[in-house]
Structure formats: structure tokens, C-alpha cells
Amino acid sequence: PVSTDPVGTDPASEPAVSRAHLPEGDDGSAGTAVIVGSGLIGASLGLALSAQGWRVHLRDVAELALSQAVSLGAGVSTPPSDVQAVSLVAICVPPSAVAELVVEVAREFPAAIITDVASVKAPIVAAVKQAGGVERFVPGHPMAGRELTGPTGARSDLFEGRPWVLIGDEASGQAHASIKALIQSVGAIPVTMTASGHDAAVAVVSHTPQLIASAMAAQLGSVDDSVLDLAGQGLRDTTRIAASDPHLWGQIVGANGSAVAAVLDGVIADLQSVRSALGSQTAAVTVESLVQRGREGQASIPGKHGGQAARYSAVAVVIPDRAGSLAALFNAVGELRVNIEDLTLEHSPGQPVGLATLFVSPPDADALSKGLEQAGWIVHR
Amino acid sequence: PVSTDPVGTDPASEPAVSRAHLPEGDDGSAGTAVIVGSGLIGASLGLALSAQGWRVHLRDVAELALSQAVSLGAGVSTPPSDVQAVSLVAICVPPSAVAELVVEVAREFPAAIITDVASVKAPIVAAVKQAGGVERFVPGHPMAGRELTGPTGARSDLFEGRPWVLIGDEASGQAHASIKALIQSVGAIPVTMTASGHDAAVAVVSHTPQLIASAMAAQLGSVDDSVLDLAGQGLRDTTRIAASDPHLWGQIVGANGSAVAAVLDGVIADLQSVRSALGSQTAAVTVESLVQRGREGQASIPGKHGGQAARYSAVAVVIPDRAGSLAALFNAVGELRVNIEDLTLEHSPGQPVGLATLFVSPPDADALSKGLEQAGWIVHR
Numbered sequence: 213p214v215s216t217d218p219v220g221t222d223p224a225s226e227p228a229v230s231r232a233h234l235p236e237g238d239d240g241s242a243g244t245a246v247i248v249g250s251g252l253i254g255a256s257l258g259l260a261l262s263a264q265g266w267r268v269h270l271r272d273v274a275e276l277a278l279s280q281a282v283s284l285g286a287g288v289s290t291p292p293s294d295v296q297a298v299s300l301v302a303i304c305v306p307p308s309a310v311a312e313l314v315v316e317v318a319r320e321f322p323a324a325i326i327t328d329v330a331s332v333k334a335p336i337v338a339a340v341k342q343a344g345g346v347e348r349f350v351p352g353h354p355m356a357g358r359e360l361t362g363p364t365g366a367r368s369d370l371f372e373g374r375p376w377v378l379i380g381d382e383a384s385g386q387a388h389a390s391i392k393a394l395i396q397s398v399g400a401i402p403v404t405m406t407a408s409g410h411d412a413a414v415a416v417v418s419h420t421p422q423l424i425a426s427a428m429a430a431q432l433g434s435v436d437d438s439v440l441d442l443a444g445q446g447l448r449d450t451t452r453i454a455a456s457d458p459h460l461w462g463q464i465v466g467a468n469g470s471a472v473a474a475v476l477d478g479v480i481a482d483l484q485s486v487r488s489a490l491g492s493q494t495a496a497v498t499v500e501s502l503v504q505r506g507r508e509g510q511a512s513i514p515g516k517h518g519g520q521a522a523r524y525s526a527v528a529v530v531i532p533d534r535a536g537s538l539a540a541l542f543n544a545v546g547e548l549r550v551n552i553e554d555l556t557l558e559h560s561p562g563q564p565v566g567l568a569t570l571f572v573s574p575p576d577a578d579a580l581s582k583g584l585e586q587a588g589w590i591v592h593r
Numbered sequence: 594p595v596s597t598d599p600v601g602t603d604p605a606s607e608p609a610v611s612r613a614h615l616p617e618g619d620d621g622s623a624g625t626a627v628i629v630g631s632g633l634i635g636a637s638l639g640l641a642l643s644a645q646g647w648r649v650h651l652r653d654v655a656e657l658a659l660s661q662a663v664s665l666g667a668g669v670s671t672p673p674s675d676v677q678a679v680s681l682v683a684i685c686v687p688p689s690a691v692a693e694l695v696v697e698v699a700r701e702f703p704a705a706i707i708t709d710v711a712s713v714k715a716p717i718v719a720a721v722k723q724a725g726g727v728e729r730f731v732p733g734h735p736m737a738g739r740e741l742t743g744p745t746g747a748r749s750d751l752f753e754g755r756p757w758v759l760i761g762d763e764a765s766g767q768a769h770a771s772i773k774a775l776i777q778s779v780g781a782i783p784v785t786m787t788a789s790g791h792d793a794a795v796a797v798v799s800h801t802p803q804l805i806a807s808a809m810a811a812q813l814g815s816v817d818d819s820v821l822d823l824a825g826q827g828l829r830d831t832t833r834i835a836a837s838d839p840h841l842w843g844q845i846v847g848a849n850g851s852a853v854a855a856v857l858d859g860v861i862a863d864l865q866s867v868r869s870a871l872g873s874q875t876a877a878v879t880v881e882s883l884v885q886r887g888r889e890g891q892a893s894i895p896g897k898h899g900g901q902a903a904r905y906s907a908v909a910v911v912i913p914d915r916a917g918s919l920a921a922l923f924n925a926v927g928e929l930r931v932n933i934e935d936l937t938l939e940h941s942p943g944q945p946v947g948l949a950t951l952f953v954s955p956p957d958a959d960a961l962s963k964g965l966e967q968a969g970w971i972v973h974r
Contacts, residue, residue: 355823355825356825366973367909367948367973369911369948374825375822375823377823403822403823412820413819413820413823414823416820417820417821417823417824417825417828418823418827420809420812421809421827421828421831421832422827422884423867423880423883424808424809424831424860424864425827425831425887426863426883426884426886426887426888427805427860427863427864427887428801428802428805428860428887429886429887429888429891430859430860430863430883430886430887430889430890431797431801431856431859431860431890432797432890432891432894433886433889433890433893435797435893437893437895438784438794439793439794439797439798440894440895441756441784441895442736442756442758442784442794442795442798443798443894443895444737444755444798444799446799446802446803446806446833446834447798447799447894448894449830449831449833450802450805450806450831450834451802451887451890451891451894452827452830452831452891453827453830453831454884454888454890454891455888455891455892456888457884458881458882458885458888459881461880461881461884462876462877462878462879462880462881462884465871465876465877465880466871466876466877466880467877469871469872470871470872472871473868473871475812476864476871477868478811478812479808479809479811479812480861480864480865480868482811482812483804483805483808483857483861483864484861486804486808486846486857487854487857490846490847490850490851490857491850491851491854495843495846495850496843496844496846496847496848498843499804499842499843499846499847500839500840500842500843501839501843502804502808502811503807503838503839503842503843504839505807505811505814506806506807506808506809506810506811506832506835507807507810507835507836507837508814509810509811509812509813509814509816509832509835510810510813510833510835510836511836512813512816512818512821513813513821513824513828513829513832514821514822514824528748530750538923538926538927538933538936539920539923539924539926539927542919542920542922542923542924543920545919546919546920555919555936567748592747592748
């Protein structure tokens with residue numbers, strides 16, 4: 213059950229999980245944390261920790277971002293009064309600045325466990341090691357964020373149900389266990405990997421997709437509006453993450469060169485093989501083969517629900533495009549006692565109707581369709 | 594206002610627009626149509642025309658697809674009793690079969706205007722011309738369909754608000770005007786282009802995005818499940834259309850080689866430029882430059898609503914994941930008299946909450962946020 217209290221107004225509220233392994237302050241509260249960097253991830257972490265009673269001190273060289281994050285309730289901008297009382301420092305800045313900051317804050321806060329959230333791990337681990345090492349440093353990477361940046365997109369629930377990679381192994385000790393409990397307390401699913409394993413994985417699921425989305429979108433700059441007026445949902449979905457932050461992505465991919473190269477080489481080879489065939493007799497067969505392999509690869513992506521390949525049945529319902537229609541629809545659904553797992557709403561531009569697609573457990577789909585039809589809705593399975 | 598009658602049960606209902614330019618039967622009804630091919634597009638067109646009172650005769654070499662389309666109400670599988678009475682023939686088959694069928698049906702139905710829906714136009718226009726030409730042929734392409742295929746995904750409203758390209762010019766005459774009125778009657782937005790202009794446009798907005806989505810997804814086939822468990826919405830969106838039909842896409846891209854090559858060359862060159870820079874000092878700058886260009890290109894895609902760059906404000910609301918929660922939310926929205934333009938629902942896997950993001954006109958966003966918060970909802974702007 214979700215609290216109905218606004219986030220961050222009740223610093224004395226109980227955290228969601230046992231604090232047995234959490235870094236704790238001397239007074240038995242959730243403790244004092246310093247978050248360096250108040251962008252989307254830093255501010256969201258600040259919101260989540262504040263909601264659990266942590267005293268969060270935010271730092272950012274960007275004054276606007278810092279004041280925005282503070283005004284959202286992610287923490288305070290004043291420094292902690294007692295450096296010994298700081299039990300957690302989270303470095304939430306772009307990758308190139310992380311390693312140096314880890315070493316700095318380790319000196320500044322001698323009792324704190326230190327973590328970071330950068331999208332690339334091996335270069336950071338290596339740089340910290342080269343600087344002498346920080347035993348209390350547990351590198352991390354929450355798989356959350358999408359194309360947004362900055363504190364204005366921050367949400368206390370940003371990490372809920374998302375994988376959060378921690379670098380280490382079974383022998384990683386108390387600091388690792390503490391950070392693991394911490395990220396569980398904000399709803400994330402801890403996944404322990406090696407730094408190089410992480411970097412290879414995100415090259416596949418995140419960094420290379422970013423490059424190909426950007427490369428596709430880059431072709432649109434020189435195109436007439438009349439062409440783009442024909443764009444459908446396919447182009448929009450394929451290029452959505454092209455709206456991401458160029459400077460941040462330059463750092464991320466720049467720091468993960470060899471892992472990205474391995475995946476990108478495969479993409480380029482496949483595209484070149486199609487390109488060479490275009491105009492020849494083998495064009496259709498070559499394209500068909502690539503699309504077939506893509507179809508199989510796409511089907512191997514697990515469903516939304518944390519690693520389970522959940523499959524829902526889709527029930528599409530035509531709805532009048534006016535205030536109250538969705539409420540009427542969901543009242544009808546509620547009366548049928550069916551739980552909706554996912555939903556998309558699609559407008560019919562220039563027309564007075566829309567289409568809501570409801571995703572439900574397959575056993576529920578029949579009852580839902582029939583019940584809605586009996587209630588007068590136009591339903592497509 | 595949308596009819597609440599189930600689709601296709603009222604053949605005498607009035608069509609949505611004047612029939613002044615529609616092909617009409619001798620008895621003054623909407624006429625008799627033959628649709629060749631009962632896949633997603635053919636069956637959807639059959640549903641839409643049937644709903645307006647057309648007598649629709651479906652043909653398909655695939656018996657299962659034909660019987661599915663008939664059972665959906667898209668038409669009958671019997672041939673028309675009087676070939677002279679057929680005023681419209683729509684060829685809704687994969688591109689490679691279109692030209693021959695156009696010539697065939699022109700002989701079989703001497704009074705019919707003929708159109709097609711293939712995704713590539715110049716080769717079809719050339720082939721029909723080479724076969725002697727068919728003056729009553731108006732080539733077309735509805736920009737609808739997404740990654741679905743087959744009649745089971747058919748919807749009578751599939752074309753509503755979608756661009757529908759017709760090949761021709763101002764001097765295209767009565768057949769062109771008739772088809773234009775017809776596609777307007779099913780809610781589509783007619784766009785007249787040359788065949789080569791169309792093919793160049795869809796190479797940008799549809800064919801190349803398909804190839805890059807497939808090429809990205811093709812890399813996932815050899816990847817461990819533990820890697821794919823880290824996949825977020827970015828990878829899912831970027832590869833969604835990779836679920837498309839391989840054989841159909843082989844034909845489409847195979848028939849549009851030179852136009853696709855022109856766009857694909859740009860994509861490959863951009864990816865190669867990044868690939869060459871990876872591991873060098875210029876990697877970050879090269880990636881940043883590509884992502885920047887991609888960001889500008891992505892921003893040039895118009896909003897959902899038919900060519901207008903509509904921009905909505907997003908209001909995210911945390912909702913308990915149980916039956917009735919969405920109804921309660923939309924009741925609250927309804928009481929605030931705010932119209933929702935778009936909506937996404939995002940689950941928090943393994944957690945008892947979800948996040949609904951409501952997209953509304955910017956002037957409505959403040960009132961919506963405040964009103965929902967006052968009603969006890971947790972709201973993020």
C-alpha cells in the first residue's frame with residue numbers, strides 16, 4: 213500500500229524495510245546522507261531517502277538545479293554540521309567527475325559508505341583504485357531515468373521495481389550489504405555484477421540503442437515538414453530516446469568504448485549487409501532475414517514486470533474524446549472486477565474518438581470484452 | 594460523437610460525409626466493393642466500408658485470414674453477383690503482387706475504380722504502366738498499421754486521423770477525386786504526392802526506422818537473460834517495430850532500394866564515424882555531436898495530432914495497483930473538468946503501486962495537479 217502523505221513531509225515516518233543493514237546515525241534515525249549532484253537521479257534519491265526520514269544534504273555546482281531539488285523536497289542545501297555523522301554519500305554526477313569525487317568525499321566524511329550512480333563502471337573502479345582505493349566505496353547504477361534530465365523530472369518512486377546494479381561479489385562485505393539494503397528500501401531490485409559485466413550489459417541494453425536512435429533521428433534534420441507529417445508511431449518510438457542529453461551521453465559512451473564497439477560492430481555489419489543487397493536480386497531475402505532475426509531478438513526482451521516474460525491480453529476499447537469518458541470506462545472495468553496491468557491511450561487526431569487498449573491477464577480478457585460490450589462499449593480483441 | 598452500435602450491424606446507417614464524390618451503386622447506396630487481401634489493412638477497410646453501408650466482397654488466397662475477416666464483419670466471402678455493379682476494388686496485398694492484380698481486376702470489373710494500399714508506389718505505378726496502364730487506378734498508401742499483421746488486429750477506426758497518401762496531381766481527375774472522398778469517409782487525411790516523392794518519404798519515416806530497429810534487436814538474440822533483465826523502456830521503444838512481419842518487410846524494402854539506400858547511407862556513416870572514434874580522445878565529442886543532431890531531428894517530428902506540433906504538459910500520479918484505482922483517478926479528473934489528451938500507465942514491477950502520466954493542455958496542468966493533490970493523490974509535475 214502506498215502512503216497518501218505527500219512525499220517528504222513526515223521525516224519521522226518508518227522506513228519500508230528493516231534497518232538492520234542500513235547505515236544509521238548515532239541517534240538511531242535513518243541517518244545523515246550527502247548527495248553530490250542534484251539532477252534527475254540525485255534529486256529522486258534525495259526524495260526517496262527524505263521520505264524515509266533521512267537527513268539529506270544536497271550539493272551541486274549548478275545553483276539552479278540545486279535550488280530546484282531543494283524546493284522539491286529532495287533535501288537541504290546546507291552542509292552537514294558534523295562530518296562524522298554522515299553515514300552515506302551518493303555521488304550522482306556525470307561519469308567523468310565521479311572517481312575524483314569518491315576520493316575527495318572519502319577524506320571529508322570518514323564514517324560514510326560511498327556509492328555512485330554512473331552508467332559506466334569499469335573506468336571509475338579503475339580510477340579509484342589507482343588513486344589508492346576506497347574500501348567504503350560500493351559502485352552502483354540504478355537502471356532508471358529515461359530521456360529526462362534535471363531535478364524537475366525527479367520522483368521519489370523513480371527506482372521502484374527497477375534493477376539497480378551494484379559492483380562486487382559475495383565477499384563484498386558490510387559496505388556492500390548496507391548499500392544493498394538501502395536500495396531495496398527505495399524499492400529497487402539489487403543486481404550484483406562485475407564492473408566489466410555491467411559495462412558489457414549496458415552497452416547492449418542502453419548505450420548502443422541510444423546511438424542508433426540518435427543516428428536515425430539525425431537523418432530527420434534535413435527533411436521537409438511534408439515528409440515528417442507522414443510519421444507514425446513507429447518512427448516516434450524508435451527515436452524517442454534521441455531526446456536525451458548530448459553532453460552526458462558523450463561522456464557515457466566515450467567511457468564505455470570497447471563494450472559499445474562490440475555491439476555497434478554487429479549493428480553496422482547487419483545494416484551494411486542490407487545496404488549492399490539493396491537494388492540487387494537478394495535485397496528482399498536479405499532484409500527478410502534481418503527482420504526475422506530482429507523479431508526473435510525483440511521477443512527475448514522480458515516483459516515489464518521485473519524479469520518475468522509477462523504476457524497480457526490486449527482489449528481495445530473505442531472511447532469518445534471528452535472529459536469523463538475514461539472515468540466511465542474505468543467504472544465499467546471496476547464493476548467487472550478486472551485488474552488492468554497496463555494501458556495505452558491513442559488519439560484519433562482530428563476525430564472525436566480515441567482508442568484505449570487495456571492489458572489484462574489472459575484469463576480476464578474474455579470477461580472484460582464481453583462485459584464491456586454488454587455495457588455498450590465498442591471493443592476489439 | 595461515436596456510435597455506440599457495434600461495428601457493422603447497421604448497414605443502413607448514414608455515412609459520415611457527403612457521398613457526392615463517392616463511387617455509388619445504381620440503387621443509390623454506398624455501392625459494392627471488392628477487397629482483395631483480408632489482412633490488417635484489407636479487413637480494417639472492409640469494416641470501415643461495411644459500417645457505412647457498402648456491400649463488401651472479400652477475397653484472399655489464405656482461407657484462415659479470409660474466414661477471420663468475414664467473422665469480424667469486414668465483408669462476405671462470396672463473389673459479387675454482378676461485376677458491372679462493383680464500383681470500387683481495393684488491392685490490399687503485399688507489394689510484389691499488386692501490379693498484376695490491378696491489371697486483372699481492371700478486366701474483371703469494368704466499371705470499378707481501383708486502388709491499392711502498398712507501402713511502395715513507384716515500382717507498382719511503373720509495372721501497371723508497362724502492362725498498358727489502367728486509367729481507373731489510383732495508387733494509395735494509408736499510413737496506418739504499426740507492427741501488427743493479419744485480420745485479427747483489424748479495426749474499423751484504423752484509418753481515423755491517419756495520413757493516406759494518394760499518388761497523382763491536380764489533374765488526376767474523377768477517379769482520384771472519388772478515392773479521395775472515400776478515404777475521407779473512413780476518417781483518413783488524404784495527402785497527394787508523386788510516386789517517387791512518396792517512396793522517398795516513407796524511406797525516411799518508415800522503412801529505414803524498421804531496418805535500424807531490426808538491426809538493434811538482432812543483436813539481442815545472442816545475449817544472456819541476465820543482460821536483458823536490465824532492459825528499460827528505452828530498449829523496448831527503440832525495438833518495438835522489430836516485431837514486424839519479416840516477409841512483408843523484405844518485399845517493401847526490396848522494392849524501395851534506392852530511396853532506402855539514401856537514408857541508410859546517412860545512418861551507417863554516422864554510426865561508423867562514432868565507431869571509429871570509440872577508444873580515442875575524440876569519442877565523447879563525436880558521440881555528443883551525433884546525439885545533439887539526433888535531438889534536433891527528433892524535435893522536428895510533429896506531435897500526434899495530424900501535423901500540428903502539439904505539446905502537452907505531463908502530470909504523473911502515483912496509483913495503488915488494484916482494481917478500481919484508475920476509475921477513482923479518472924473520476925477525480927472528470928470532476929476537475931480536464932480533458933486528457935494522452936496517457937501512459939507504468940507499473941512498478943513487484944511493487945504495489947503504479948504511475949499514471951496524464952498529458953493535458955498546458956493551461957490545464959496546474960489546475961489538474963492542484964486538484965488531484967487536494968483530493969489526496971500523490972502528483973508529480
